[in-house]
Structure formats: structure tokens, C-alpha cells
Amino acid sequence: MAPAPKRRKTTQDQQRFLCYGCDVERVPSQFPDCNPSSDCQHLINTCTACLKKWVEAQVEAGSFKTEGEDGKVFGLACPHPGCRGTMRADDVEEAATRKVFGRFDEIARRHIAEHTPGWRWCLAPHCKAGQIHDSSDAVAVTTTTTAVVVDDATPPEPIPKSKKGSSKSKKKTLIDDETTTKAAVKEVETKPDLIDIFQCHACGARACVPCDRPYHDGESCGQYQRRVKDRLDEEDQTLQTIRKSTRKCPACGVNIQKNGGCPYMI
Structure with a gap:
């Protein structure tokens, strides 16, 4: 007697977990593979769709989070209630769309430059590296x-008169x-x-510091x-x-x- 055909596992048979964002029970594939940040100690309880919406809303509202010495750590708060974790640039890039992350990256780069003395970004078009530049050797x-x-x-030289003495001479002087x-x-x-030349440690591109342009x-x-x-x-x-x-x-x-x-x- 032939064995009975195996029944394909449907989504109804999978274990479901509650998303804290939308309050809907979802299958594991609808959740990200890791927490919003490496600082998080809680379970993964925000679905991928809700995390993406959270990041977009925080960036559009300008609700950024800074911590560390002189506020150099820049990011977004974790959406989990009570979590004090910070979503840094890599975490935001993983969760957000390309457009939203581009906006976040622009603001983050500006924040780093304003809060780090001597900081300069590489001006090469395909390089996003930055470093502290010392201008003392300029x-x-x-x-x-x-x-x-x-x-x-000085007084002009006299203009020679025409031999015919006519005022309607065809010859014209250049003076x-x-x-x-x-x-x-x-x-x-x-x-x-x-x-004062800045040289990027990542790509080697040089820039003129006084002109703020490529060297x-x-x-x-x-x-x-x-x-x-x-x-x-x-x-x-x-x-x-x-x-x-x-x-x-x-x-x-x-x-x-x-x-x-x-x-x-x-």
C-alpha cells in the first residue's frame, strides 16, 4: 500500500507571535532576523513592516537620539517600550528604505561633523569615509x-601733418x-x-582644506x-x-x- 502523500504545511499550522507595533499575530517570516539594535536585550517583537514605518516616522519627525561623550553617538530609539537601545546607522540602513536611510545618513553626517573638532568628510564622490584632520602642519x-x-x-607725440595739408586725408592715425x-x-x-591638504585614509583622495574642494x-x-x-x-x-x-x-x-x-x- 502506497504511503499517504505528505500534507504541505500551511501558514495556519505555523506558530504565530504578537507584534507590539500593530498588535497582530504574525508568522516568524514576517519578523526581522535580529533586534532593532545590538543594545536590545528583549525578544524580537516588532514585525518588519512596523519597524520600517517606525524608522520612517522618526526620521521625518526629526526624533533622533544622541548619547555618549559629547553626544557623538547618533541614531534612533528602539520601538520596544522601555528599551533604551539606540539604532545606529547600520541598524537604520537594515530596517529602512533607501530613500529614508539617505535622509538619515545626511543628518547623521552633519551631526558628526558639528560635534567632532577637526572632523572632515572625504570629498571623493564614491567615498563616505571621514576622519579627524590636523591643520597644525599647514x-x-x-x-x-x-x-x-x-x-x-606722458605727453603724446605730435601727429605728422598730411603733405597736402588737407583735413580730409585718407590716412588715419592709430593714436x-x-x-x-x-x-x-x-x-x-x-x-x-x-x-593644507587633507588625505582620506580610506581611498587616498586629497582635498584642499582652505578651498574645501578636491585638491x-x-x-x-x-x-x-x-x-x-x-x-x-x-x-x-x-x-x-x-x-x-x-x-x-x-x-x-x-x-x-x-x-x-x-x-x-x-
Whole structure:
């Protein structure tokens, strides 16, 4: 006689546990594998869905928890009643959505920087490391550049008269000003630059501390800042030109320029 077929175990046969968040009995697969934080000493009694909602609500409300020396430990409170555990960044990332954790991480990084003297974050786009930077080894360096210096004005040389003495001579002189100037090339010392370089211990990327930008190798701080300013001024001028010569398409909002047809179409 063939054995009776095995009956598949249904969710009704599984042991259920009460979630303290939604007050609903749920199967073990609906709970996380561990407590909200490593500080927790209680049983796992908050389901995955409720824990995710709890983290999102705390982040949106700005209900953060700080502890430790000078409040350097930053996180969220455990949702279990009476638990004093703190959900740190790794715990929040495990429980929250990517969007919610991104918001939490931004605020946490700002908190660490504000409460840790000398703290700097790496400026490399794909690095999230940070460390304490000591600026005591910074060196002030004065750079020397060449510049054209204009001397005092001198009387102009007499303009030769035309041989025909006519005031309507076809020849034109290149001297239009009432006075001429003399120029000389001189060396000028610029404002001292503070060479203070931050190097990330995790990825090795370097950054200029005075400029708070990735390190501009081969350029002084003044040269780098002037180059950036010139580029921004050029971009602003380009945007102004676009605004003057174009209009927004009423359908898609893209800047367009009319080059023919009825002038009343735009």
C-alpha cells in the first residue's frame, strides 16, 4: 500500500507571535532576523513592516537620539517600550528604505561633523569615509606672479601733418587718446596661500582644506578660485544670453528660438 502523500504545511499550522507595533499575530517570516539594535536585550517583537514605518516616522519627525561623550553617538530609539537601545546607522540602513536611510545618513553626517573638532568628510564622490584632520602642519606660501604695471601718463607725440595739408586725408592715425602711457612688466607678490591638504585614509583622495574642494594640483588657491569664478561668470553670461534670445516652449518647457515664420507664434 502506497504511503499517504505528505500534507504541505500551511501558514495556519505555523506558530504565530504578537507584534507590539500593530498588535497582530504574525508568522516568524514576517519578523526581522535580529533586534532593532545590538543594545536590545528583549525578544524580537516588532514585525518588519512596523519597524520600517517606525524608522520612517522618526526620521521625518526629526526624533533622533544622541548619547555618549559629547553626544557623538547618533541614531534612533528602539520601538520596544522601555528599551533604551539606540539604532545606529547600520541598524537604520537594515530596517529602512533607501530613500529614508539617505535622509538619515545626511543628518547623521552633519551631526558628526558639528560635534567632532577637526572632523572632515572625504570629498571623493564614491567615498563616505571621514576622519579627524590636523591643520597644525599647514604652511603659508607666497606666490610671485608677473603683472603689467602702467606708469604715469606722458605727453603724446605730435601727429605728422598730411603733405597736402588737407583735413580730409585718407590716412588715419592709430593714436586716438590725448595721452599715451608707458607699461612695464614687474613681479607682484600675491596674497599668501595656506597649503593644507587633507588625505582620506580610506581611498587616498586629497582635498584642499582652505578651498574645501578636491585638491587643485599645480594651482595655488588664488589661481584656482579665480578660474572657478571666471567659469561661473561665463556660465551666468551664457544663461542670460539664452534667456534673452529664447522662450519656453508652451508644451514641453524646453528653451526654443524662432528663426522664421509668423512672429506671433511665440
